[in-house]
Amino acid sequence: MEDFSNNEPNSFSNSGEGNYPPKPMVIEKKQNAVIRSLISLGIYGVLFYALFNQPIVYIAAILVVIIIHEMGHFIAMKVFDYSNVKIFIVPLLGAYTTGKKQNVSQTHLSLIILAGPLPGIIIGSILYFINKNLQNETVKMLSNVFLVINLLNCLPFYPLDGGRLIETLFFKQNFAVRIAFGIISIMGLVALCLLLQSPLMIIIPVFIGIELINENKNQKIREYLKQERINYFTDYPALPDKDYWLIRDCLLFSFPKKYASITPGNYQYSVAEPILIKHISSILQVNLIHNLNTFKRIFILLFYLASFIVPIIYFGLHMR
Numbered sequence: 089m090e091d092f093s094n095n096e097p098n099s100f101s102n103s104g105e106g107n108y109p110p111k112p113m114v115i116e117k118k119q120n121a122v123i124r125s126l127i128s129l130g131i132y133g134v135l136f137y138a139l140f141n142q143p144i145v146y147i148a149a150i151l152v153v154i155i156i157h158e159m160g161h162f163i164a165m166k167v168f169d170y171s172n173v174k175i176f177i178v179p180l181l182g183a184y185t186t187g188k189k190q191n192v193s194q195t196h197l198s199l200i201i202l203a204g205p206l207p208g209i210i211i212g213s214i215l216y217f218i219n220k221n222l223q224n225e226t227v228k229m230l231s232n233v234f235l236v237i238n239l240l241n242c243l244p245f246y247p248l249d250g251g252r253l254i255e256t257l258f259f260k261q262n263f264a265v266r267i268a269f270g271i272i273s274i275m276g277l278v279a280l281c282l283l284l285q286s287p288l289m290i291i292i293p294v295f296i297g298i299e300l301i302n303e304n305k306n307q308k309i310r311e312y313l314k315q316e317r318i319n320y321f322t323d324y325p326a327l328p329d330k331d332y333w334l335i336r337d338c339l340l341f342s343f344p345k346k347y348a349s350i351t352p353g354n355y356q357y358s359v360a361e362p363i364l365i366k367h368i369s370s371i372l373q374v375n376l377i378h379n380l381n382t383f384k385r386i387f388i389l390l391f392y393l394a395s396f397i398v399p400i401i402y403f404g405l406h407m408r
Contacts, residue, residue: 111332112361114324128177129155135179145226149233154183156211157204157238161185164203168196180288184247190323193377194256198388201253202395208238209399216403235399242396243280245273246296253392257385260376263307270300306371309338313371321373324365335368343367 132154133147158175162185165173170187177183185204212234219227242250251273259265277293313320318331327335333355340352350358358364380388 107355108330108333109355109357111327111329112357112365114365125175125177128179132177132179139180146229146233149230150237152230153208153233153237157208157241158183158185160203160205160207161200164200165189168200181291188323189374190326191375191377194380194385197256197376198253198380201249201256202392205238205241205249206395208234209242209395212238213399235403239396239400242392243276245276245280246270247273247292250392250396254389256376257380257389261373267300267304270296274300302370305342309335309342309371310373312338320371321375323372323374324369327368327372332368335371336364339364339367339371 129151133151136142136147136150137144154177162173162175165185165187168189170189173185173187175183175185212231215227215231215234219231241248244250244254246252246255246269251269255266255269259269274293274296277296278290281287281289281293310320313335316334318334320335337352340347340350347360347364350360
C-alpha cells in the first residue's frame with residue numbers, strides 16, 4: 089500500500105515560475121507480502137472450490153502452477169535489479185508481478201516475460217514424459233495443468249505473456265500500434281472465452297477495454313507535455329515539483345468528472361492526492377533501451393513461437 093505526506097501545510101496558487109509547492113512524497117506502508125499472498129491464495133482456492141466444485145488436489149495444482157509462474161517473473165526482476173517487486177494474486181483470474189525500474193532494456197524485459205511461462209512448460213513436459221511409465225492420474229493432471237496454464241499465457245494477446253513479449257519486441261512505444269493490438273487482443277480473448285465456455289474470463293477483455301480508453305486520454309496528455317517540453321520519461325521520485333502540478337492540472341482538465349471537487353491552478357493538497365499520485369505515475373514512462381537488432385528480435389520471436397507451438401503440436405498428437 090502507498091500513502092502520501094504533505095510537506096507544506098499551506099495552500100499555494102500559481103503566481104510565478106517558482107511558486108509551486110513540493111509534490112507530495114510517496115510513503116510505502118510496510119506490509120508482510122508473504123502473509124498477504126497466502127491470504128489471497130486462500131481466497132482464490134475457496135472461491136474456486138465454491139464456484140466450480142473441483143477436487144482439492146486439482147485446485148492445489150492450479151495454485152502451485154500460478155506460484156511457480158509468478159516466481160519466474162519475480163526472480164528475473166530481482167536479477168535485473170528491479171525494486172519494490174511484488175506478486176499480486178487475483179482470485180479466480182490468476183496473478184501478476186510488478187516491479188520498478190526506470191531504464192529497462194528490451195533484452196531484460198523479454199527475459200523477464202519469458203521467465204514466467206517457460207519453467208512451467210518445461211516442468212509440465214518433464215512430468216508428461218515421467219508419467220509415460222508411471223501412468224499416474226495425479227501426475228497426469230499436474231502435467232496438464234502446468235502445460236495448459238502456461239501455454240495459454242503464451243497466446244499472442246495482451247496482457248498475456250505472449251502479447252507482452254510481441255509488444256516489447258516490436259512496438260512498445262508506438263501508441264497507435266499498441267491501441268490496434270489492444271483491440272485485436274480484446275477480440276481474441278472474447279473468442280477464447282467463448283471457446284472455453286468461461287464467462288468469468290470476459291472480465292479480462294472488459295478491463296483491457298477500460299484501460300485502452302484511459303490510456304488514450306493519458307496519451308493526449310503526454311502529447312501536450314511533449315509540446316510543453318515537460319519530460320515524462322522519468323519516475324515519480326525524480327519528477328520536479330513544477331512538473332507534478334502541471335501534469336496534475338492536465339489530469340483535472342482531462343477527467344473533470346473524476347476530479348470534480350478539485351480546481352485546476354489552485355495548488356493545494358487534496359484528499360484525492362493519493363489517487364492523483366497514482367494517475368500521474370501512470371502518465372510517466374520508463375526509458376526502454378532498444379538494444380536488440382532485427383536479427384536478435386526475430387531470434388527471440390522464433391524461440392517464443394517454438395516454445396509455444398511445438399508443445400501444442402506434440403502433445404496434441406500424442407494425447408489423441
